[in-house]
Amino acid sequence: MHSISAVILAGGEGSRLRPLTKHRPKPLLPAATTPILEHVFDQLLEAGVTDITVVVGYGRNRVQAHFGPTYRNVPLTYVTQEKQLGSGHALLAVESEVNGTTLVVNGDQIVESQIIGDVLETHDTDSAATLGLLNRADVESYGGVIFRNEEVTDIVENPQDERPYRFNAGVYAFEPEIFDAIRTAKVRAGEQSLIDAITELLESDAHVGGVISEGLWVDATYPWDLLDVSFDLFEAGLVAGSHDENVSDSATIHDSAVVREPVVIDADCEVGAGAVVGPYVCLGENTTVGSNTVVEQSVVDADTRIGDSATVIDCVTGVGVTVGDGTVIPGGRGDVRIGNRVFEDEYLGALLADRVADRGGSTYVPGAVVGPETFVEAGATVRGTVIEGTEVRS
């Protein structure tokens, strides 16, 4: 069998997803109920990749413990990037592990296998690099590429001008000269970026190719995007969201509970009498939904306990969260404050980070962001941004 090696860059924290990244990096945050990185693995395998090297850094213990030494019988090699000094720096960490053509993707963005397959098919060793490209309107939020006559002539991060950019899907096939290009390219703001290295290749007259593909490409920039990322997976059919495929055999669902598709209910979940779960709900493993509780349009991560007679709508939770009996998260749009920025009218009922403990009977104003290990007293009203370890009184 022809062997195809892939490198996944998964060393960064993804700090814009704080406070969900307190204990684990963005690649481990859930899309539906499985870590984003697991979807990345799936798409790589689908495209025919035969071995995978994962660059880990922030929260690497969590990544390694989650996936172990193999994924679906494909060996995983972990390489540690001790300090996260850019995507080029991350790739340098694997220089001694790879030889020949290397496929490189990001561990925190889900890219459908077709895009990966197109890059592999298009690339030949006469090109120093081949880039996966999409026709998308939101180029200015990510990266743009000028692509003419099968050749890339310019690559720009967050382009602001009106040139005819293609969207950079972040899927690359590289020949070994990329490593020298990373070293030669200027260090900017203390970081070595892959984009600068590709620019370096272009300036050295190396051929950089590309291929325009179609397919799902999703990325969560902010915590509430985890809802859309999961729902996009349903829409694209990457996750069926059906009873047959996505409700685990080891989950216990009371006969009188109602489960509406699309839905994912993972292993060891328990859903009590009269509860309504779905549509558009993802329950991570070992989660409990109490009697007569309603959960809609929410991504609930593992080990979360939702009590009886609670309402949870448009909600994202971390792991080990407790939502007490009778708590109401009514959902809808609200203003979300992250750092000094306010995002107006985002769909977010509430964001509860890891191990928030809500004692019940509380109400959440849409847009509430609650930091890890926060304790919410019974009957409290929670609004705005609550930092880690706070006690919210009623």
Place this chain on the structure above:
Amino acid sequence: MCGIIGYTGTDGGVVDVLMTGLSGLEYRGYDSAGIAVANSSLAVHKKQGEVSALEGALPDESLGGVAGIGHTRWSTHGPPSDANAHPHEDCTGKVAVVHNGIIENYQELRTELEAGGHAFTSETDTEVIPHLIETAIETGATPEEAFREAVHRLEGSYAVAAVFSGSETVYTARNESPLVLGIGDEGHYLASDVPAFIEYTDLVVYLEDGQFARINPSGIVVTDEQGAVVETAVETIDWDPEDAGKSGYDHYMLKEIYEQPKAIRQCLRERVHELEGSVTVDELAELECGGPVQFVACGTSYHAALYGARLLRERGIPAQCFLASEYDVESIPVTKETVVVGVTQSGETADTVSALRAANRTGATTLALTNVVGSSAARECDHVMYIRAGPEIGVAATKTFASQQVALAMLSRVLSEECSTEFVEGLRDLPDQVQRVLDGSTVRAVAEAYEDANAYFFIGRGYNAPVALEGALKMKEITYKHAEGFAAGELKHGPLALVTEKTPVFALLTGSNISKTLGNVKEVEARDAPVVAVTDSPDEVGQYADYVLEVPEAGPWFTPILANIQLQLVSYWVANRMGRSIDKPRNLAKSVTVE
């Protein structure tokens, strides 16, 4: 305490299979290793040290051959040396033998053989076997007859395999030592444990005590003691051999520590029901418990058993713990009503299996609590409950201890037929709470501060007492430093004399016993000993401790599981700073298959 492997196949890969197998068995012992391959003559290579040392000693050219055997040794008779490494040969160099176990009558056999003119080159008990075979061959026996004749002379425990020059067959037999056969596409295998050949096949046949097998490239024939052919069941191994990789961690031990949330999830899966407030263990559906419970176990498993016994006593069931090597049915009241529970990770711990065998003879009900499906303990007992921790490679048990604790907590509810929603909630909260300990642990500072200590003491009361013992055992095993665990109240009855400013005391301060144990903490503080508190109440105990290692609040039954994780990490990081051989501590082996 050794590992054996055998292979016969026409694909030309004998040496590769043997070397891969030996690497897969290294956890069983590793002071020397060797292989023998049968051609027109025998090629035997052996070397003191780890398997890699043997690899370096192999000739560059191919050894050829179809049948071969290999061995990793952990010394019982004679010190580690090239001469004492297996395989052992007869005087003529026509037969080579590997063996795991102890031959109790070897002295007598050796004297007899030496009187008959046989020259011995090692101090091992094993070497009598090739010479016994040689004797039989001299009288005209076929290799198979000679092998059987020799094995019949042996008393004790053995898994033994032999190859003959000019033969494509490997002969093997077992008695009270583990042995499993593998059926592959290219050839056939035998080994002490499945990881040795799982890379090649997942189809296995477990050999029973007293059985023999003849293995050649075309097939496996199992026979009983009289030589009659026995029908055997072929089983499929369903775990992933690659679980044996280190997945980016420096040591298996650290990997296994971080795997604990997953291991506990697997242990609980489909066994706990929060909405019903119940625990069910399918394997134990037929188990009835009318009488007292006796636990038998060794080492870390014994500490888990202490925890299990306490849980049962709390439910009103009389329960005692015995070190398996001290379990003497003649002097311990065992009746038909007694349930004897053997706790053994590998299921091959000779002391525990032998205690269970003795219990079986008395007519008591026996139950094995083990991690290894189809292990000797599992097959010996009337009932078996699996802890489902997945393979553990690090010699120092970590995740299997946590899984044993969780399994014993469930067992306590199965045996007492009483459970509560609170208890089930507590169990289901464990994976996340363990993750929380792992995410937030600050032990590296503690390890740095006390790396140079003269000794370490661990104290705990009630459910925390076994954790104190386990914390000390872990520290001893991998740092080689003196460490002792005590029930907190015992400290003042003697051990306090050992406490100085150079002996940090790790105090387990959780649940309702905090104030009493704090009294003991003050006793050691008065002797200027540094105190590390492992606690769910940092506000209450912080002022008495030099360092605080926090665990989440959980029920009294479950905080010991969480507290232990902090102690595992302390030992790991102290040993790491000292540069110890963490996964393979000196003088120790993972699975102790000798009594």
